[in-house]
Amino acid sequence: MPRDYYNVLGVDEDASEDEIKKAYRKKAMEYHPDRNPDDPEAEKKFKEASEAYDVLSDPEQRQRYDQFGHAGLGQDGGGGGGARGRGRGFHDVEDIFDAFSDIFGGARGAGRGRGQSGRSDRGRGQPGSDLRVSLPLTLREIAEGTEKNLKLQKYLECEDCDGTGAEGGMGGQNFSMCPKCDGTGEIRQVSRSVFGQMVNVQPCPRCEGDGRTIENLCDTCGGEGRVQGEESISINVPPGVMEGNYLTLAEAGNAGLRGGPAGDLRIEIQEEPHEHFERDGLDLYYDLHLSFPEAALGTEVDVPTLQGQARLEVDPGVRAGKILRMRSRGLPDLEGSGQGDQMIRVHVWTPQELTTEERELLNQLREHENFQPHPSEEESEKSFFRRVSDVFS
Structure with a gap:
């Protein structure tokens, strides 16, 4: 069970900001790993003090802690030394809670800022910058989910000095x-x-x-603790993502300076255009072009879907602009709560040029009452023969 933050720093619950700061400085100086090498208990107390200070030094977090205790802090609270509370997952809204600077010069400090990584003995190097990349996906990949391999150009931790920037790395006396x-x-x-x-x-x-x-800088990285290089990662993309979604991998961005925490990697989804379909949420739209006889008499046609060709029955008398629905032929919901449909937009093709025989047949049909337009609230478009007449006028 986590300890009470006020008890950790040895202050009263109504302590002022200055009193909290002084108490933390005292604890930090007493238990700092540099002054207590090879002392796990001192390191533990140092981290507890840093965690307590991260929360109590921020008015908003302190208010939540005073009202609800540790439960009020949630993922953006002091647990884990003020970690960001961002694991890996897709989001529609930016959900970033940066850790607050510790007492030591505004660095992300002993609380490790972006999450504990067991590297407090490396000092308080500057954190690395976040890295953003785009991930193009086809509609089929979005529908089925996929695994993608990415090659990233980024700052990597220097292996020769263990990211410390010092010659000999962690084992050296520099x-x-x-x-x-x-x-x-x-x-x-x-x-x-x-x-x-x-x-x-x-x-x-x-x-x-x-x-x-x-004392002696690493020759490989020049004392930075990091070098430029390439890293390959594998990404599992769940079904149902969409343009604008992003996946955040904590501490997978650029390596920090001299052992500082790495930045985050943000992978933004980019949806590639499809030759047949337009996307609207979970639904897909497809344009179906029919001849007038097919529209008047009805027909069966094969239409493409993301699952392959599917047979569609078109009722007689279908009008241009009619929307037909193929259920569950769309995209899955990211949360797994359902699946969209494929919507078929009907277009009736009107010939631009007619032979003499075709014109005679159409003129005969035009005389029949059944081929005269009967507009209604549901039908505002012109009849087929009116559009044919417009072609010749």
């Missing part, structure tokens, strides 16, 4: 506490004015907010 900031990663400047005391906090310029300095 780290020392920054003498300028005493390992805090920040420089504080206090000034006084008529309005009171002002404290300006900036990342330490010598260690760049890391709290440690490197």
Whole structure:
């Protein structure tokens, strides 16, 4: 069961922001991994203090915590050191909850910002940037789901230094506490004015907010802890996605500087045009062109669907503009709650040129009452013979 955040920092529930900050600084200095090497208990307490500070230093999260405890924080709360709460899944709305900076110079700090990765002994390197790529999909792939392989050009963790930026990596002895900031990663400047005391906090310029300095830089990455390279990943796309959906893979973006957490990878769905179908939500639209005899007498035609050719029966007397429905021939719902239909838009083809014999036959038919237009509320388009007359006028 998670500990009470106020007890972790040793402050009262009505403690001010400054009191919380001072309490956290005291705990952080006491249990910092650099000052307690090979001490798992100290590292655990350091992470607890960072987690508590992430929540209590933010007014909104603190209010939710005061009202509902740990349950009020949900996925964007302090669990896991202020993790983003974004696993992998498709979304329609941006759902990003960035972690709040810790006391050490605004870096993502011991709470690891984007989620615990067991790398607190690497310092507080700067986080990597997010990476966005487009994933083109055909309608068939969207209907059935698919597995895609992507090749990404990105920053990768330097293998020669384990991402630390120091020669020899984690096993080397090239780290020392920054003498300028005493390992805090920040420089504080206090000034006084008529309005009171002002404290300006900036990342330490010598260690760049890391709290440690490197004696000998890695030759491969030049001290950055990362190199440019290519990475291949496999993506499972569920059925029913659509243009604008995206899949987020936490910490699969660009590697951070000197052991900092990697950015996220955002894969945006791009729907490729189809030669036959137009998509409207879960439904697909297909244009069916019939001759006048077929429309008047009725017919059976084979129409393409995403599942293959299907037989469609067209009733006699179908009009241009009529929408026929083929149930469950559309796209599946992403949540698995149903499937769309395939809608057939009927077009009746009118010949542009007629032979003498054809014209005589049509003139004979035009005299029959059954071939005269009978407009109604449901039928506003011109009759076939009116459109034929327009061709010759």
